[in-house]
Amino acid sequence: MTAISGWGRYPINDTEMIHPRTVDAARRATVQANPGIARGNGRAYGDAAVGVRQTIEMAHLNRMRAFDPRTGQLTVEAGLLLTDLIATFLPRGFFPYVVPGTSFITVGGAIAADVHGKNHHCQGGFGQYVENILLVLPTGETIGASREEHPDLFRATIGGMGLTGTILEATIRLRPIETGWIRQRTFVADDLDTTIGALECGDSATYSVAWIDCLARGARLGRSLIFLGEHAALHHLGERHVANRFPLRKPSMSMPVDAPSFVLNRWTAAAFNELYFRAGARKAASSTLVPTHPYFFPLDALGNWNRMYGRRGFVEHQSVLPIKNAQTTLAEMLDRIAKRGESAFLAVLKKLGAGSGSLSFPMPGYTLALDFPIERGLFSVLDELDELVVAAGGRLYLAKDARQSRATFEAGYSDLSFFSEVRRTVDPAGKLKSRLAERLLI
Amino acid sequence: MAAAEKAVLILGGTSDIGRATALAFAQSQWTVRLAGRSLADLQREADDISVRTGRQVTAHPFDVLDTDSFTVFVNALPDLPDVVISVVGLLGEQPRAETDLDHAKEILRTNYEGPALILRVFAEQFLGRGYGSIVGVSSVAGDRGRGSNYFYGSAKAGFSAFLSGLRNRLAINSSIQVMTVKPGFVRTKMAEHRKLPPLITATPAEVGEAILGGLNRRRDVIYVRSIWFFVMLIIRLMPERIFKRLKL
Incomplete structure (x- = not known):
């Protein structure tokens, strides 16, 4: 047994780690799970990628299988890291349509969490x-799912947190970029x-995000x-930039030890x-x-930055609020935090569009992400924030x-019954279960 | 000849070192041919390297223990490669080999008999053509027999001796290079559960780069991390009376 956690280093659970090296080994591990879950690079913050008994680490399944430069279609194994994908394809003029705030996630994880980026409001x-x-599937059956083939399973798998089967491979579309x-x-x-107002106007921009000073109070x-942000075309580049048309990632520094709390x-x-x-x-x-990397992945430059929060770890409270209630609820949430003096280190606000999976997080509205080091009393403050989110018709x-x-959870995810129905069909014995699924009775 | 027209054949193409070597050659614009036991596993690596580099990578079934098939295997290749590299190897389990004859035999044959005999076929064909390079990935374990892995070590010693003999024979009036590679510790699945000292442990990628670099500089014997040369020098020079008492 190994004690593992998510990126926030809370909670920590014992699990048996399985490291399949081939697609066949991953299939066997899925059939033998009792119960367990697949894990990508462990960047989900909480307990989403920690199996109740087994955790199937997909890191070795990182091969690329096919690429068509005419369509940008790329088929890869689920354990491939986005950073690896980008290092391979950025110099060839291709980039994922959607990237979250870190490139240290796997393609399988990106699908399971239906991750969003700064362009969700316009590009999904x-x-x-x-x-x-x-x-x-836990039955051992291998299934290809798409919008045409097994569409229900496809819709449940996008954002399905790995609970509809272990993702082995995926075909995704890359966007051509000039620089x-x-x-x-x-x-x-x-x-x-x-x-x-600025984010509403920013609708016309491909990438938009607001960094909020969440300790500002009163009128501020x-x-x-x-x-x-926009992808720069070749004619936007100066001479210095043209010479370095596809800048690559610089080697990163790393937090060697936990910061004192x-x-x-x-x-x-x-x-x-x-x-x-x-x-x-x-x-x-x-x-x-x-350059691409510092723009999309500023924190990737500091390896193990989660250790900044010290040994006790941290949690991120990320909620989305439907547009009509967003403004008043956001004000209320920010006010509560400022009043309590909780030290949210990072607060990011972003506009989202509709989600595409049945458990996908995004809905048309505003998402607020807040990072908190774990301290006494924090969870009761977060519970209060949850009440505001639920009252506004939002979710986490x-x-x-x-x-x-x-x-x-139940109040926020209106498509839950559809998801549960699919889950009952593909995993009747309940062999796939993360700590998150156990906690939320998914 | 431009690298773009050159082909390298890697025997043991699904191993970590084989994969890393294939990637290094493909990135340098070589055509890569992977040979190994499982066609499905080979195709997976071939696809990956091909997508990453845009080079042509082909897969060819090959069983190092089936020595009778070697001539057929070589003749079935699309062409005679410019370079052939054997990264075939089996560490096996020493204690099991001590009591299980079949396992001992498997270790000896996989590390010595098979690789030597297949490279022998290529040596003769290269001679007929007039050029070619032969690379054998042997091991520092073959430099001196140790109690903890002497089935593996002795087979590697045999393979190293085979390569040095072949090199000696071909050194005079032929343009065929024979290179012996001794990787030392490498972070591979073979060593997954062992704690290895970082200073003398190479990554598979380092081995791949070392092979490509060694070929370009026409080296005879390379230790991937040069510190291994000195480590093994000391080990080789140690008097047997002392050496035999060490727990190695």
Whole structure:
């Protein structure tokens, strides 16, 4: 038995780790699970990729199988890391349609969580660009699912947290890009109304996200930096950039040890927020060219950054609120946090469009992500936030979750009965179960 | 000849070292042919390398223990490759080999008999054509027999001796290169459960690069991490009276 956790290092559970090296071995592990779940690169924050008994680590299944440069269609095994995919295809002028905030996730994990990026409001989630999924069911049957073939299973698997079978391979579509640079524009928004207004206007931008100073209160509540981005075409590049048309990832540094728990507290968080805000504000309204990796994956440059939060770990509270209730509920949530003085180190606001899977997190509305180091009293504050989310008709992101209640989950995911129906068909014996699924009775 | 027209054949193409070597050659614009026991496993690696590099990679079934099939195997290849590399190997289980004759035989045949005999076929064909390179991945374990792995070690010693003999024979008036590769510890699935000292443990990718670099510099014998040369020098120089008492 091995004690493992998600990226947030909370909760920690004992599990038997299985390391299949071939598709056949992964099939056997799935059949023998009692119960267990597949795990990609362990970047889900909570307990989504920790099996109740076995955890099937898919890292070795990282081969690419086919690529068609005319259509951008790429078939890969589920354990392939996005960073590997990008390193291979960026220099050839291709990029995934959707990338989340880290490239250290697997393609299988990206499908299972139907991850979203800064372009969700206009281009949808990762699942939208999945053409075909090869799954092995706990019965041992291998099934190809797509929008045409087994469409119900396909819709349940996108965002299905690995509970509809182990994803072995997938065919996804890549987008052609002219360069590996992003044209970034930064704006300052002085309060929440302006922030939401700016994101609404930002609808026309391919990538948009707001970084919120969540320690600002009163009239400045919800002040933020708005980042908009577009893929740069060749003619946008200066001479210096043309010479480096597809800039590659720089080697990263790594957090060698856990930071002592006092490093991140309300005062250091406040100082960081203030400094970050000022630095961003200086660049405001200007347009800069940024390489792909630091633009999409700023935190990938610091390996094991989760250790910043110290030994006790951290949780991320990521919720989405339907558009009509978003503004008032967001104000209420930010106000609660600011009042409690909880040290949310990172707060990000982003507009989302509709999700494509039955358990997909996105819905048309606004998503707020808040990182908190685990401290006494934190969970009761988060429970209060959950109540606000539920009252507004919103829900929490399963890939980030470590602690929500069944009631919160049930209230948020309206397609749950469809998902459960598919799950009963493909896994009648309940052989696939993560700690998350056990906790939320999925 | 431009690298784009050159072909390399890798025997043991589904091993970690075989895969890394194939990738290194494909990235340098070589056509790659992978040979090994399972066609499905070979095709998986061939697809992967082909997608990653855009090079042609083909798969060819090959069983190193089926020595009678060797001539047929070589004749069935699309062409006689410019370079042939054997990364075939089986560490086996020493204690089991001590009591189980079949297992002992399997280790000896997989590490010595098979690789030597298949490279022998290529040596003669290369001679007939007038050029070619032969690379054998042997092991530091063959430099001196040790109690913990002497079935494996002795077979590798035989393979190393075969390669040095072949090199000696071909060194005079022929343009055929024979290179012996001794990787030392490598982080592979063969060593998955062993704790290896990082300083003297190479990655499979390092082995692949070392083979490509060694061929370009026309080396005879390479230790992938050069520290192994000195480690093995000391081990070889140790008097047997002392050596035999060490727990190695």
